[in-house]
Amino acid sequence: GEDVEQSLFLSVREGDSSVINCTYTDSSSTYLYWYKQEPGAGLQLLTYIFSNMDMKQDQRLTVLLNKKDKHLSLRIADTQTGDSAIYFCAEIFTGGGNKLTFGTGTQLKVEL
Amino acid sequence: GAGVSQSPSNKVTEKGKDVELRCDPISGHTALYWYRQRLGQGLEFLIYFQGNSAPDKSGLPSDRFSAERTGESVSTLTIQRTQQEDSAVYLCASSLALGRANYGYTFGSGTRLTVV
Numbered sequence: 001g002e003d004v005e006q007s008l009f010l011s012v013r014e015g016d017s018s019v020i021n022c023t024y025t026d027s028s029s030t031y032l033y034w035y036k037q038e039p040g041a042g043l044q045l046l047t048y049i050f051s052n053m054d055m056k057q058d059q060r061l062t063v064l065l066n067k068k069d070k071h072l073s074l075r076i077a078d079t080q081t082g083d084s085a086i087y088f089c090a091e092i093f094t095g096g097g098n099k100l101t102f103g104t105g106t107q108l109k110v111e112l
Numbered sequence: 113g114a115g116v117s118q119s120p121s122n123k124v125t126e127k128g129k130d131v132e133l134r135c136d137p138i139s140g141h142t143a144l145y146w147y148r149q150r151l152g153q154g155l156e157f158l159i160y161f162q163g164n165s166a167p168d169k170s171g172l173p174s175d176r177f178s179a180e181r182t183g184e185s186v187s188t189l190t191i192q193r194t195q196q197e198d199s200a201v202y203l204c205a206s207s208l209a210l211g212r213a214n215y216g217y218t219f220g221s222g223t224r225l226t227v228v
Contacts, residue, residue: 004154033216042116042203042219043155088154099145099168100217104154 004091004103011109018076020106022089025070032065033090033100034074043088046074076108084110114138116220118204124226125194133189133223137206144187145217146179147203155203161187194227201225 003025012018024032030051035043049056049063049072056063062075072089086105117136125131137144146158157171161181172178176195181187191198201224205217 031216035216035219040221042221043205043217045216045218048216099157099160100155101157102147102155 004089004101006087006089006103006106008104009107009109011111012079014079014081014110014112016079018074018079018083018108018110020074020076020087020089020108022072022074022103023070024072024089024091024101024103026091026101031092032063032072034061034063035088035090035102037086037088037105039085046087079108079110081110081112084108116204116206116218118202118220118223120223121221122224122226124228127196127227128193130190130192131194131225133191133202133204133225135187135189135204135206135220137185137187137204138218140184141206141208141218142184143207144181145205145207146187146189147205148173149201149203149222151200158189158202191225194225196227199225199227 006022031048033048034046036046037043047058047061047063049065060077064073076083086107088102088105090100090102119134143162145160147155148158149155159166159169159179164181164183176192179189201222203219203222205219207217
């Protein structure tokens, strides 16, 4: 099946690290993605990871993939108020064309 | 164009009326996707196009929903006899090609549909 789950809310202080978690069910996923959605805006691709990788780092963003547990995380270092948004993880569901299956989204609130 | 363009950005319609939502993908993007996002919820897949054919329509909620695409260009999503539960943001995305998953999708800003 295609089920992607995330916790709904995360609150952090400015300057701290944020870790947003995601679990997925399709073990044959080839790519996993993190998207950011700011209020009233579309989704912006932040980063992606190929399923044969364990980790990917891109400036303040670190993606960790535990394929055995089907667990994906996004770490944002030195979180800023501009990082406040909803973060979606998504997987390519290889059994159904190339459509992305999204999680429910995690709302990140950064407090001063 | 430079990005995925959707119109209108906002639409308020009376229950029972038909609405048409438009998506202009990035030039050269062969794959186009429609998603629905209800308030406070994640993205719900509706349909995707490869060129002007739609291999997967599995997400269309009912026969009131239909979509078409002209070549590798504009797509329209039509909702007939709108109901209040159709109120949502309708997001369109395009990608370079199926199978090029490392590119991800580029999303438009969406059309916010409100059925009153």
